[in-house]
Amino acid sequence: MSNPQQLRYSKEHEWLSTAEDGVSTVGITEFAANALGDVVYAQLPEVGATVEAGETCGELESTKSVSDLYSPVSGEVTEINEDVVNDPSLVNSAPFEGGWLFKVRLTEEPADLLSADEYAAHTAG
Amino acid sequence: MSSTESTEPRHTALDALHRSLGATMTDFAGWDMPLRYGSERDEHVAVRTRAGLFDLSHMGEITVTGAGAAALLNFALVGNIASVGVGRARYTMICQADGGILDDLIVYRLAETEYLVVANASNAQVVLDALTERAAGFDAEVRDDRDAYALIAVQGPESPGILKSLTDADLDGLKYYAGLPGTVAGVPALIARTGYTGEDGFELFVKPEHAVGLWQALTEAGAGVGLVPCGLSCRDTLRLEAGMPLYGHELTTELTPFDAGLGRVVKFEKEGDFVGREALAEAAARAEQNPPRVLVGLVAEGRRVPRAGYAVVAGGAVIGEVTSGAPSPTLGKPIAMAYVDAAHAAPGSEGVGVDIRGNHEPYAVVALPFYKRQK
16 A cells, blocks of 8 residues: 655545645545445535534545544635545545545645655554 | 453454455454455445355354253243254244343254254353253253354355355255255365355354365355455345344344344244243233334435434434444445334335434335345
8 A cells, every 4th residue: 555655644544635726635545445444425525615624524434334534624625526425435446536535725734744654654553 | 342351352263364365354242353355345246146255253153962952952042943853953042031132043953962053253152151051950061162163154146056066065955044064175064054144155164273275165166256255344234135133233132032023933832941931922912012113124315324323213203223224235225224113114104214413314114124135
């Protein structure tokens, strides 16, 4: 399992892309997707909603459990991945690509996001 | 459901093999068991359409022998175990004196004076203790055989063909709920046509030292027809679709078999007394006159998945509780089993929903099972 070097990671297993025009993409990591098992339902934040770093902003439901989705950053949601809403298995099959969850216009970015190597160390424990 | 006896989980004879296959493991009733190897949905579909291979070595085997074995089991369990023919099996229950369900069991009659009782892993000690206590005064021996067996199940429409390639045993003559001793892939096995998936299939009781060889032989024999290793996650969705109860969910000590809609397993007509007879007779009368909650199936109209413990609601009032729920791979919708008030239990009852973390999601009430295989 390899975590893309260009992304940054939260300890709650979300990833964040480098901002383009102030907007970053958020998803969950392959590690998290594997831990959840088959994702069957994704409740994502509404477009236009304000999300807070470290706060819940949705739910991911798998065969065995329901897990809160945390936003790794604060900002305004500009887009959600309708493909994932329609086919939540994308979170399992392509967590770092087609299985992205939402885009957010950053107002504030926490300093404690991890690099790919730091996240790999975090999940190795 | 972790063991209270020890914090160190137990490992089956197939443990290293599961790890080499990349299984995600989970603690289940004190055992470290495969939850899934890859996608649990794919494993589920494999069992419905092809075949799946399960390690069920956590199940609790108890052997009862002696001239009084049949009489003991007729006294200790609610079924008529003395009437089970040699080579046949019976689904039954063990109850408390107050009628509460201690466990549901499969009992195999291996010989005139020898039975194999298979208990749920989480209840094996309770069942062993109860049988031992109830054996006082009977000419019978109750033996803890939990470490004597590994249990491997091959389930799904391709399972007869797979097994036939590895045994000379007469599988065509082996009916559902029958078991016979034989040789599979060169090792002695009790071959039982039982399962917990709603599909045709077999459960193979073998010595633990033979488990790895048997698993590998089955894997090779099934490779051409799409057999895959399967974990407990898909076992749960398979049994749920088939409307089969799970102890701790649909069955508890708080419920009698009549409360669970399984009063048919209680055989009042058998000779002699049995533990729980009086209380169960009262429970049967109560269920007749003033039906308690009824176990029903629920099918979601939306995509939110009901979980055990969620309230079932109608007209703003709580009318029941979900006991098991999961996304159904076969139906493509979330499903659940739930106990609901009799007034709302009829299939098609209007206005029934499940409280999913504060939202009342609409659900259709249906008769169980959700899935029945075409024979």
